Amino acid sequence: MSGVHMTLDELRALARAKLRVVGLAPDHADAVAETMVSGERDGCASHGIYRLLVAAGSVKSGVAVPDAVPEVSEPAPALVKVDGKGGFAQLPFERGLPLLAEKARRHGIAALAITNAVHFAALWPEVEAVTQQGLVALAFTPNHAWVAPAGGTKPLFGTNPIAFGWPRPGGDPFVFDFATTEVARGEIELHRRAGKPVPETWGYDAQGQPTTDAKAVLDGAMRTFGGHKGSALAAMVELLAGPLIGDMTSSESLAADGGRMGSPIGGELILALDPKGFLGANLEDRFAAAEAMFAAIEAQGARLPSARRYAARAISLSEGVTIPAPLYADIMAIGSNQ
């Protein structure tokens, strides 16, 4: 690939600098940069350094408060709440994580709710950070109403991802993170740009009819994965990471956006369970049973959910990454015309 080769440290320095240039407070800039570097490192181009353009746009358009000071509170002994005050979600997560981990260890289980924060990233960096504390993690977040419930054809749910992490002694954690839609919204966008038709199973047009026109799906409604089961999970994500924590449903979030087409502002719920809680001295034996299950998955030739990311990570850590030339040019232009 033609592009600019960089070490991860160089990429991090560039991302931090550019985010400062657009006016993000230093602590926000560093937290947001870390997420983008993680994405690029793991071969997730769509959640990688490309998001610098998205984040810069969110600041410029006033969607994200650049110097928001996250407010941490403890509404109950096993609950942590961080009000993002309209800024990006990364710093609120960083501020809440130590308390979440401490509470999970003390009580066996704990929950962290991030509210009123701008979300543009994947959930796996956050569940992975929880597993690095030796804890099991579950995470949910709604976004904008782009997805029809099974049995309907009108947008109501967000793409509503669910992520899970399980710490693996001496290795990368077992982590998955997926949207509850048939396909990622970015995938439909790629088809639109390429002028390619999409399968009829991906969504409906604005009149509620099945369509193979990518733009019509983006203007209409995406479908949930797995029929009524995926739809039920999408509704659960709405409830858990919206109303339950005092934040918006995807429908309310899209209405609040008021046509700006900005990144969603809303809630995220992260649960943490301490394996020592139920297991005590039995921990080693039961973690070995989990490892046996992972081995049995791979012995069938099936892949663990994050295998591709970890393979890309290993290469990026030793060899650095290559940023496509056009993207690099766009990044370098950030701030030059402000």
Place this chain on the structure above:
Amino acid sequence: MSGVHMTLDELRALARAKLRVVGLAPDHADAVAETMVSGERDGCASHGIYRLLVAAGSVKSGVAVPDAVPEVSEPAPALVKVDGKGGFAQLPFERGLPLLAEKARRHGIAALAITNAVHFAALWPEVEAVTQQGLVALAFTPNHAWVAPAGGTKPLFGTNPIAFGWPRPGGDPFVFDFATTEVARGEIELHRRAGKPVPETWGYDAQGQPTTDAKAVLDGAMRTFGGHKGSALAAMVELLAGPLIGDMTSSESLAADGGRMGSPIGGELILALDPKGFLGANLEDRFAAAEAMFAAIEAQGARLPSARRYAARAISLSEGVTIPAPLYADIMAIGSNQ
């Protein structure tokens, strides 16, 4: 339908009596009977009074300990553990629920693990019971290794259901409960009995080949729903309600069964979140947002997950239920030839 008409009270009395006749201790008999009556009441024939035959068989064959005394412990401030001591899971749940609710209210979130218990029922009666306490519920349980991971063709996971419940002020809760498989195992069994072929998407034969032979799938491996996403969720259920709580994976459970073909003996994890925890005074407004979402689902002509069960329930409560004549005969024969 030709059969025997009964009120729910009559059905309950019959179920309790028959479970006592087979040797189940009275507290177990009452708890198990309640689950079966709930299934029959809600029109779930496969989880209804038919399960009397299954439960009676489990006691007779020694799979379930008929007079097990559940042992309740509190391994951490927000954790409840109930060791089922090899008996049915219903009584351990009953014994653990008050403590789970109390801990969820005190800490904001809590978890109940039931271990070493015999499972034959759906999860929705349990999440519904949690919602009756005004709490939000999530439940998971593995069972026997009958399901291949996505990308593989050999049995490893159980059918691994996930259930969720959200209390609705003045109405039936929002509840879903589904297996993470493409189709219920019982559905494949029905096709086998009827000599009907199954779709190729349902499973693999013992050689790992796609097949339309229902018996071959039962002897081979079922598929997860939604491809790799359903498979990831199935793995999560294994980890959360198996190793994390000190119990078995579905693979270990099937091995422990030793070919008896008995109901699975193992774990179940139930999480409870108190809406008052994060919401405080904001509760009414955010529960109204959830209601608005439910209304928007139904306004599209889509159904809420448990709508069919609640409709059946309303009829059963006013009119009673009809037990098919052959099933009634089988039930009446329980105990007569012991």
